[in-house]
Amino acid sequence: NAGVTQTPKFRVLKTGQSMTLLCAQDMNHEYMYWYRQDPGMGLRLIHYSVGEGTTAKGEVPDGYNVSRLKKQNFLLGLESAAPSQTSVYFCASSYRASGGAAYNEQFFGPGTRLTVL
Amino acid sequence: AQSVTQLDSHVSVSEGTPVLLRCNYSSSYSPSLFWYVQHPNKGLQLLLKYTSAATLVKGINGFEAEFKKSETSFHLTKPSAHMSDAAEYFCAIHSGGYNKLIFGAGTRLAVHP
Numbered sequence: 001n002a003g004v005t006q007t008p009k010f011r012v013l014k015t016g017q018s019m020t021l022l023c024a025q026d027m028n029h030e031y032m033y034w035y036r037q038d039p040g041m042g043l044r045l046i047h048y049s050v051g052e053g054t055t056a057k058g059e060v061p062d063g064y065n066v067s068r069l070k071k072q073n074f075l076l077g078l079e080s081a082a083p084s085q086t087s088v089y090f091c092a093s094s095y096r097a098s099g100g101a102a103y104n105e106q107f108f109g110p111g112t113r114l115t116v117l
Numbered sequence: 118a119q120s121v122t123q124l125d126s127h128v129s130v131s132e133g134t135p136v137l138l139r140c141n142y143s144s145s146y147s148p149s150l151f152w153y154v155q156h157p158n159k160g161l162q163l164l165l166k167y168t169s170a171a172t173l174v175k176g177i178n179g180f181e182a183e184f185k186k187s188e189t190s191f192h193l194t195k196p197s198a199h200m201s202d203a204a205e206y207f208c209a210i211h212s213g214g215y216n217k218l219i220f221g222a223g224t225r226l227a228v229h230p
Contacts, residue, residue: 004160031215040126042207042220043161050215058217090160094216103149103168103211106218108160 001026004109006091012115013081021076021112023091030096032074033058033106034066036087043090049074050096081116088113119144119212121191123221131229136195138224140208143189149211150191151218152182156204164206167191178202203228 007022023032031050035043045058047066055066063085065077074093078085092106124139142148149168153161165176172184182193191208208221 033217040222042222043218044220045217048215048217092161097214097216103166104216105151105163105166106216108153108162110160111158 003027004091004093004107006089006109006112008112009110010113012117013078014117015082017081018077018079019081019114020078021089021091021114023074023076023093023109024072025074025091025093025107026072027093027095027107028071029093029107030071031094032068033092033094034064034074034076035090035092036060036085037090037111038087046076046089081114083116086114086116119148119210119219121150121208121210121219121221123206123208123224125224126222127225127227129227129229130198132200133197136193136198136202136226138193138206138208138226140191140193140221141189142191142208142210144210150182150184151209151211152176152180152191152193153207153209153220154204155207155223161207164193198226198228200228200230202226 004025033048034046049055049068052071089112091109094106095104120143122141151166152164165174167184175181209218212219
């Protein structure tokens with residue numbers, strides 16, 4: 001199994017350009033997440049999805065859109081990139097909590113390093 | 118509201134000496150707590166988790182953490198550091214439903230020969 005994969009690994013954009021980051025998982029996980037990681041701030045949740053066709057806002061959703069048309073894929077879009085969106089973006093996925101389990105761990109992809117000039 | 122605070126942004130140890138990475142939490146209910154490790158240019162990997170069972174939790178690579186409710190702490194320890202332990206470590210707390218997490222700011226661990 002490949003686990004969680006992210007495409008691309010690196011990208012440089014100019015202010016105002018758009019792009020889409022792709023996350024794919026082959027573990028049949030119900031839940032998927034997009035985070036951004038900035039120095040000294042840990043990881044912050046941008047958007048998440050609890051199933052195909054459903055998405056929800058996280059802590060820092062402004063400037064981003066997401067879609068989950070297939071269970072295994074979760075796309076993160078930047079419609080008009082800004083320098084403040086320079087960051088490392090991580091995707092994660094997890095099984096739905098069930099059978100009384102309080103939590104199932106998240107599995108992370110390797111990240112995408114985005115620079116906006 | 119749930120939150121975690123990692124008390125040190127950088128920790129430096131010599132190889133073979135103990136490691137202590139500190140994490141305090143704030144929670145309005147009984148928390149689930151986690152430590153993740155991130156090696157350079159890699160994704161995050163789960164080291165260990167506490168979910169209200171035993172208060173001393175053993176993880177991978179010789180790491181362990183102790184949940185102390187009276188001190189609202191979940192510190193990560195390892196008896197003897199190895200060069201391969203050099204990485205960034207994140208404490209996280211379960212926040213709400215859907216397995217969502219809130220992460221601390223991270224502690225960068227350096228291990229010197």
